[in-house]
Amino acid sequence: MNKDYSIWKLLSQGFKQHQGWTPAWRNPEIKSSYDVVIIGAGGHGLATAYYLAKEHGVKNIAVLEKGYLGGGNTARNTTIVRSNYLWDEAALLYEHSLKLWEGLSEDINFNVMFSQRGVFNLGHTLQDMRDIERRVNANNLNGIDALALSAQEVKDHIPMINIGKNTRFPIMGASFQPRAGVARHDAVAWGFARAASNYGVDIIENCEVQGMDIENAAIKGLQTSLGYIKTSKVGCVTAGHSSVMAKAAGIRMPIESHPLQAFVSESLKPVLDTVVMSNAVHGYISQSDKGELVIGAGIDHYTSYAQRGSPHIIEHTAAAIIELFPMFSRVRLNRQWGGIVDTTPDACPIISKTKVKGLYFNCGWGTGGFKATPGSGNVFAHTIAHDEPHPLNAAFSLDRFHTGHLIDEHGAAGVAH
Amino acid sequence: MFVIKCPHCNEPREEEEFHYEGEAFIARPSNPEAEADEAWGDYLFMKKNPKGWHWEMWGHAAGCRKFFVVKRNTANHAIDGAWTLQGARAAYETEQVAA
Numbered sequence: 001m002n003k004d005y006s007i008w009k010l011l012s013q014g015f016k017q018h019q020g021w022t023p024a025w026r027n028p029e030i031k032s033s034y035d036v037v038i039i040g041a042g043g044h045g046l047a048t049a050y051y052l053a054k055e056h057g058v059k060n061i062a063v064l065e066k067g068y069l070g071g072g073n074t075a076r077n078t079t080i081v082r083s084n085y086l087w088d089e090a091a092l093l094y095e096h097s098l099k100l101w102e103g104l105s106e107d108i109n110f111n112v113m114f115s116q117r118g119v120f121n122l123g124h125t126l127q128d129m130r131d132i133e134r135r136v137n138a139n140n141l142n143g144i145d146a147l148a149l150s151a152q153e154v155k156d157h158i159p160m161i162n163i164g165k166n167t168r169f170p171i172m173g174a175s176f177q178p179r180a181g182v183a184r185h186d187a188v189a190w191g192f193a194r195a196a197s198n199y200g201v202d203i204i205e206n207c208e209v210q211g212m213d214i215e216n217a218a219i220k221g222l223q224t225s226l227g228y229i230k231t232s233k234v235g236c237v238t239a240g241h242s243s244v245m246a247k248a249a250g251i252r253m254p255i256e257s258h259p260l261q262a263f264v265s266e267s268l269k270p271v272l273d274t275v276v277m278s279n280a281v282h283g284y285i286s287q288s289d290k291g292e293l294v295i296g297a298g299i300d301h302y303t304s305y306a307q308r309g310s311p312h313i314i315e316h317t318a319a320a321i322i323e324l325f326p327m328f329s330r331v332r333l334n335r336q337w338g339g340i341v342d343t344t345p346d347a348c349p350i351i352s353k354t355k356v357k358g359l360y361f362n363c364g365w366g367t368g369g370f371k372a373t374p375g376s377g378n379v380f381a382h383t384i385a386h387d388e389p390h391p392l393n394a395a396f397s398l399d400r401f402h403t404g405h406l407i408d409e410h411g412a413a414g415v416a417h
Numbered sequence: 418m419f420v421i422k423c424p425h426c427n428e429p430r431e432e433e434e435f436h437y438e439g440e441a442f443i444a445r446p447s448n449p450e451a452e453a454d455e456a457w458g459d460y461l462f463m464k465k466n467p468k469g470w471h472w473e474m475w476g477h478a479a480g481c482r483k484f485f486v487v488k489r490n491t492a493n494h495a496i497d498g499a500w501t502l503q504g505a506r507a508a509y510e511t512e513q514v515a516a
Contacts, residue, residue, distance in 0.1 A: 243466035254462035256439075257491070301437040305468045305492050310418040312433045345462050402458035 025197035041065030047377020053199035056385035070189025076339030082180035097375025110191030240340025242363035267291035283320035
């Protein structure tokens with residue numbers, strides 16, 4: 001790959017008023033046939049295309065996007081990256097991803113601003129603390145960094161957090177993963193798009209898939225808003241719209257699409273140098289490099305494709321954050337938005353072959369897909385290239401809802417994202 | 418935020434008063450022991466999750482606490498109507514026959 005972004009390039013462009021930069025990725029004409037088509041140009045889809053080209057030598061790949069690149073959930077998440085999951089299957093998958101994050105900027109020659117500032121998962125009850133002990137030990141056994149901290153140790157790291165006993169749910173301690181952190185969400189989509197494009201991947205925006213051409217239980221092609229595309233392998237990475245895609249292929253999915261809201265405050269001077277999450281009061285918060293407090297919480301409970309939720313969810317989230325950080329009570333909110341997340345019954349993704357030959361699904365990431373972006377693309381590329389799952393995603397098959405081998409991360413890791 | 422009219426209370430109230438209870442009319446297999454794993458898994462986990470009109474159950478959690486059925490558009494949150502469970506089945510079946 002042409003690694004042409006560097007400090008020297010930046011300096012030399014500086015002397016030319018930055019007039020010599022070229023677009024980061026190509027804008028090609030769509031072809032009538034591809035070896036592999038990825039539906040959805042979000043982080044996961046672009047990462048899949050990148051690893052297909054880089055690690056599996058697939059030459060003729062298209063990524064189709066009905067809107068614009070990285071305009072869905074990649075642009076709407078709260079950018080937290082961590083791997084402190086309880087069960088082996090999930091922990092190893094997310095840890096694989098975290099390891100890829102650690103070398104990602106160099107690998108794709110694009111600064112994704114991955115900042116390993118650590119993540120605190122707060123405990124507010126005795127049961128929370130027991131669960132934290134268990135999860136920290138499970139993480140350590142899987143080679144994942146994790147510590148259990150007391151309330152005072154949390155306070156030592158985060159001076160303005162309220163560990164007083166005068167709150168509804170006093171903080172009793174936390175688990176801490178030092179290698180966790182945040183990354184710049186848009187840069188991840190742009191970086192993977194540029195790296196994939198350099199390998200010859202065609203990224204086609206404003207191209208909606210309208211139907212699937214399936215014969216004898218094998219995929220033959222796709223009907224799109226830009227015409228028919230012949231292909232024998234399709235990877236579907238469409239997050240909240242996965243049920244719509246599955247319906248076109250005649251497959252049933254255990255997925256419900258829910259709005260997940262988040263918001264940012266006005267920009268402040270640096271005040272919070274880590275990520276704090278709490279399941280009991282339900283909110284999570286970090287501070288972006290622009291200075292905004294980035295805040296999120298749980299899903300709206302009804303299903304929706306409308307990319308908006310209800311105001312009372314925002315109210316609950318703000319209340320939770322203010323309970324943790326009373327000093328933020330006078331901070332004003334700047335922007336609020338919603339994305340459509342594809343939730344599964346066991347809060348774990350589906351990275352799987354289907355009963356249609358050549359049709360693969362990577363979905364069900366629910367509220368926590370961003371952290372998995374490189375790992376998800378990496379194992380999904382393997383699944384598509386070999387028509388067999390990678391050892392790390394074998395457990396995440398669609399079959400598990402029929403065999404009963406669910407990976408119950410819901411309560412277990414106290415999964416909040 | 419949207420307003421739902423509970424068919425039991427017959428009064429429009431804000432969504433926050435209600436609890437979403439999921440897809441309506443999922444039929445439990447009459448003889449679960451005889452079902453294949455696939456049919457049982459489908460019953461337990463598989464969802465229609467349509468983009469568009471959706472028949473779904475709600476509970477009037479902070480009101481009469483009864484369940485009822487709403488036909489709601491998941492693309493824009495428009496509500497076509499709300500029925501008691503019995504009334505809803507008739508309306509749903511009429512719609513299925515018409516389709």
